[in-house]
Amino acid sequence: MIKAFRRGFLPSQVPYRNLNGNDNSGVIVYFKFRSFISIGVEERMESCIELKSVKQFHAHILVSGLHKNTQLATKLVIMYTKLRGLADARLIFDQMYDPPLFLWNILIKENSSKEALALYNRMRQAGVQPDHFTFPLVLKACGKLSDLQTGKAIHYHIVRSGLESHVFVGNALIDMYAKCGCVDDARQVFDKMSDRYRDVVSWTAMISGYARTEHAEEALILFHQMQLQNVMPDSVTMACVISACGNLGDLEQGKLIHSQINMNQLDSDIVITTALVDMYAKCGDVDIANQLFEKMSRKDVVTWNAMLAGYAKNGQANEAIMLFNRMQLSNAMPNLISTVNLLSACAHLGAVEQGMGVHTCIIKRGFESSLVVGTALIDMYAKCRSIDIARLLFEKMSGRNVVSWSAMIAGYVQNGLASDALVLFEQMQLEHMKPNSVTMVSVLSACAHLAALEEGKRIHHYIVRNGLELDTSVKNCLVDMYAKCGSIDIARNLFDKMSKRDVISWNAMIAGYGMHGHGEDALALFNQMLEARIKPNHITFVSVLSACSHAGLVDLGRKYFSSMSREYHISPSMKHYVCMVDLFGRAGNLEEAGNVIKSMPLEPDIGVWGAMLGACRIHSNIQLGEYAAKKLFNLEPEDAGYYVLISNIYAAAGKWDDVAKVRELMKFKMLKKTPGCSWIEANNKIHTFLSGDKSHPQSEKIYAMLVTLIEKIEKAGYVPDTNFVLHDVEEKVKKRMLYSHSEKLAIAFGLININSVMPIRITKNLRVCGDCHNASKFISKIVQREIIVRDANRFHHFKNGFCSCGDFW
Known part of the structure; x- marks a missing residue:
């Protein structure tokens, strides 16, 4: 048979x-x-x-x-x-x-994470007792799903079963909590484990948890403790530690770890070498990253993506595009991540045509339905100034998530459309999409751009109610927002309350003081930063030098500029040279400003020549102004602002023929002057005014208030300075034009509509003119109100007839 x-x-x-x-x-x-x-x-x-x-x-x-x-x-x-x-x-x-139990374990292991947890629940209902193999499997599923609630329930079952001390179970608990973002809970489990039970997996799981979060420095501390305990790290451990160095931007520590890898002959491991490529790229040393990449005999798609991301993040977009072309010819077929990295490179380059080419490839490969790719496309088009295409893609997306909403809001902010960003945020809330910390960073930036303090306060309350204020990046943006909205004291109060400050926190507060003309406070805070052992970066020095410029601290500015390379090994960038030209130029040291330009190892850009032209405008230096203007016309021939500046220099000197020539040239090139615009927030709405504007519903009241104000301040000693009317017209006409400047209209509106105990806060798109500056001092004394004006350069706090800038701006 x-x-x-x-x-x-x-x-x-x-x-x-x-x-x-x-x-x-x-x-x-x-x-x-x-x-x-x-x-x-x-x-x-x-x-x-x-x-x-x-x-x-x-x-x-x-x-x-x-x-x-x-x-x-x-x-x-x-x-x-x-x-x-x-x-x-x-x-x-x-x-x-x-x-049998082992069969439950096999199916839990092989099924999807959701199905694994469903099987676990069915297993418990059937009265089958899980063992030390079951618990690591279901904890791994919780980690993949970021299901903290279920993970904590399983932790309770583990405690009841008496298996908490088992090394497999303990390691799985650490990994689950770390992947759910609860590194403190993971650390509690780790600390409860006996030293003799902790193995390399335990240490690696904890180090990996720290490396993935903003606590990356803890990963390096724990790695050092691991070595003191004579636990030999494996390749996974080393990859996690390298990743932590990359996330911290700690190149020095990364090089030390690299040397250990070479000593232990782990440099042939593809995972470790890929992590090294990623670390060097994140730390800005793309050359070494590329050297390691080229030496690798075997590269997988992760390796290629690490190098692509490195080029994209460091602004080497052309190199990224060439590498992607090489990747297509290699055995490693580009995947979704490769495409996202390439789109990021196009975004950094502002290369919308290349980006459109990538978009075409995405459609051909069927990647367009991916949320990740769709979000990257929105980001690319937004950064390439094609915000309408970005919005069209956003509207077509199915199943939009918080990342896609955040990308679109950020795109509006990046394109100077802060009001649209706030409108979209409201729409996001109406659609019951919960924002995250990334969303709030962009929303706060929109408030800062508009100087919309009341809206910013409302957003702040929302952040607190939803528990988003714990994120350091959100706290940094709150400091920045309050500083840019004119509330420097609130900004400092928030800064002082921060339990953890990174270099961005210090930079935001130093820059805030600089904008408000509190140069000495900015430099005092910089010294506190050094005492706190926070290493300054290139942005710190931009903020410090800018603060010196606004406060007229020439000698200190010169000192800090020379200390950059000498003490902190930071090579001056274009922004630092712009600050130095601005520093000397504002102070009237035009010759020294010119020497800075001559000694630059870089070719001066529009920022440098723009700062020089602005200084010539302040100090009426026609000859040097003409030279700077010619440079600017060659570099940026379509920017009307530079033509206006040289025209203003001619007008101030009474050279009306030259003014006419510049205006004819602008007409020929079809360039239009950016009109002076001021806006003010009242009753949860932004009100905008142009010079001579009569479109506001309250225009009659505003102009009546202006007449009253002018009469009162003239009796108090105000004399209109018609030199700031840059038109060849009669004196009476010049006075009339001065009286209806946009900031004066905004002040009058504020006096009518804003509670008398509140300061009047105004933002202007251009530099405040000398006559409006003088008039604002008189108005603040007459009406006994503080008037805060943020112009294109800095803040002016007018109070009791004085300005915080000390008439130096």
């Missing part, structure tokens, strides 16, 4: 006769036959190597009625699982009366 079965006969086709020749006693022989058959099936199952073969034997077993045999059913589940026939394995498993 067994031979017959092996020849392919079904049991029903095999004739058999009982031993006594009596048909009624054949049941014993039948059961003996079934035992023989089951042995034969097991032997044949062991030789199955294809899913099709297992299904054929499964059919034989069903026909023969052997499917109720627990041993055979278990073997079938195992075979199906090995060959990825999970649906069939699950079907057999679900029909089993009392599956």
